[in-house]
Amino acid sequence: MRPLTIGTLAKASGVHLETVRYYERIGLMPKPSRTASNYRSFGPEHVERLSFIRRAREIGFSIGEIKELLALSEPGRASCAEVQTLTAVHLGEVRAKIADLRKLEAILTGALERCFAGTPDCPVLDMLASRRPS
Amino acid sequence: MRPLTIGTLAKASGVHLETVRYYERIGLMPKPSRTASNYRSFGPEHVERLSFIRRAREIGFSIGEIKELLALSEPGRASCAEVQTLTAVHLGEVRAKIADLRKLEAILTGALERCFAGTPDCPVLDMLASRRPS
DNA sequence: ATAAGGTCTGTAGTTACTACGGGGTCAAGG
DNA sequence: CCTTGACCCCGTAGTAACTACAGACCTTAT
Numbered sequence: 001m002r003p004l005t006i007g008t009l010a011k012a013s014g015v016h017l018e019t020v021r022y023y024e025r026i027g028l029m030p031k032p033s034r035t036a037s038n039y040r041s042f043g044p045e046h047v048e049r050l051s052f053i054r055r056a057r058e059i060g061f062s063i064g065e066i067k068e069l070l071a072l073s074e075p076g077r078a079s080c081a082e083v084q085t086l087t088a089v090h091l092g093e094v095r096a097k098i099a100d101l102r103k104l105e106a107i108l109t110g111a112l113e114r115c116f117a118g119t120p121d122c123p124v125l126d127m128l129a130s131r132r133p134s
Numbered sequence: 135m136r137p138l139t140i141g142t143l144a145k146a147s148g149v150h151l152e153t154v155r156y157y158e159r160i161g162l163m164p165k166p167s168r169t170a171s172n173y174r175s176f177g178p179e180h181v182e183r184l185s186f187i188r189r190a191r192e193i194g195f196s197i198g199e200i201k202e203l204l205a206l207s208e209p210g211r212a213s214c215a216e217v218q219t220l221t222a223v224h225l226g227e228v229r230a231k232i233a234d235l236r237k238l239e240a241i242l243t244g245a246l247e248r249c250f251a252g253t254p255d256c257p258v259l260d261m262l263a264s265r266r267p268s
Numbered sequence: 269a270t271a272a273g274g275t276c277t278g279t280a281g282t283t284a285c286t287a288c289g290g291g292g293t294c295a296a297g298g
Numbered sequence: 299c300c301t302t303g304a305c306c307c308c309g310t311a312g313t314a315a316c317t318a319c320a321g322a323c324c325t326t327a328t
Contacts, residue, residue, distance in 0.1 A: 005305075005306075006305095006306070006307095007304095007305065007306080016285080016286075017306095018285080018286060018287075019284085019285060019286080021307095021308090022284075022285060022286085026284090037292080037293060037294085037306085037307090038292090038293095038306085038307065039293080039294095039305090039306060039307080040306085040307090048263070052262050052263055055261075055262050056262050057284090059238055059241060059242065059262075060235075060238055062283080062284090063283080063284070069258075069259070069262065072259075073256075073259045073262075073263075079256070080249065080255075080256040080258075080259075083256050083258045083259055084246065084249050084256075084258065087242055087245060087246055087249075087258050088246060090242065091239065091242040091243065091246065094235050094238050094239050094242065095239060097235055098232060098235045098236065098239065101194075101228050101231055101232045101235070102232065104193055104194055104228050105225065105228050105229060105232065107193060108193065108221055108224065108225040108228065109225065111221060112218065112221055112222060112225065115214065115218050115221075121214075122207075122213070122214040122217050122218075124203075124214075124217045124218065124221050125203070125206075125207045125214075125217055127189075128186050128189050128190050128193075128203065128207075129182070129186055129207075139274075139275075140274090140275070140276095141274065141275080150316080150317075151275095152316080152317060152318075153315085153316060153317080155276095155277095156315075156316060156317085160315090171275085171276090171323080171324055171325085172275085172276065172323090172324090173274090173275060173276080173324080173325095174275085174276090191315090196314080196315090197314075197315070
């Protein structure tokens with residue numbers, strides 16, 4: 001497997017090309033070597049790291065959290081416990097967000113149901129105008 | 135009730151002071167009249183509008199959507215149907231987000247459970263390294 | 269009179285990208 | 299050999315929705 005250009009790496013990892021450069025700028029990806037004509041030159045380890053990052057982002061980890069995960073995943077750091085903690089914190093955030101959204105769902109559903117009941121004024125606007133959540 | 139300063143308005147409506155100025159800049163709040171010394175001067179109608187905006191934001195409407203809601207709520211526009219549509223669209227988005235987050239919750243929970251089972255390698259990092267969602 | 273606290277403007281920082289503009293480079297076809 | 303199209307370079311600016319200054323001015327109370 002010979003060196004990949006940034007475009008090939010982007011396709012291989014499923015990350016937008018400009019995002020790869022962005023990750024390099026913020027230090028999430030290492031600065032790669034360059035060809036004679038100053039093109040970035042990547043290897044399979046970059047595909048792996050970038051794919052890791054993409055999956056972690058999809059699961060909702062922040063860039064900061066991913067930096068920690070990557071640091072913890074370096075060989076020699078028997079850090080499962082710390083990864084666990086980080087994941088548990090993130091899981092808590094996800095659950096909190098779900099709870100919030102369910103409340104919103106109930107509010108919106110309630111307002112819409114009153115709409116279909118054919119009330120004179122608009123129940124959605126009423127709700128927004130005067131915090132009557134029920 | 136005499137005119138309110140921006141700080142009083144902010145407290146009365148529950149919106150951060152700098153956010154009030156921001157809303158004015160982007161045209162979400164009207165430009166208020168000014169005192170002789172150039173202080174903004176607000177009335178109760180501003181408290182109402184700003185509270186409406188805050189509640190709509192809490193329910194997750196975007197600034198753009200709130201602009202529409204405010205336009206639709208002006209007297210003379212019997213627009214309950216349009217408000218309904220907007221709300222239904224938003225409700226759809228909320229439900230989609232809940233569905234996404236529940237998937238994430240399952241993934242994270244699964245990874246953590248395998249952790250507690252005391253496997254040799256870190257299941258969370260394994261999952262991120264090699265898309266094995268099960 | 270002075271000190272504390274409120275307000276003014278404009279600008280920059282936040283998160284995680286995405287898009288542009290103006291230029292250099294590479295590979296294939298004619 | 300030259301051109302055309304696709305790729306790459308860098309730096310900057312834009313996105314959403316704020317939040318946080320800095321430095322100046324004003325008001326209120328002691």
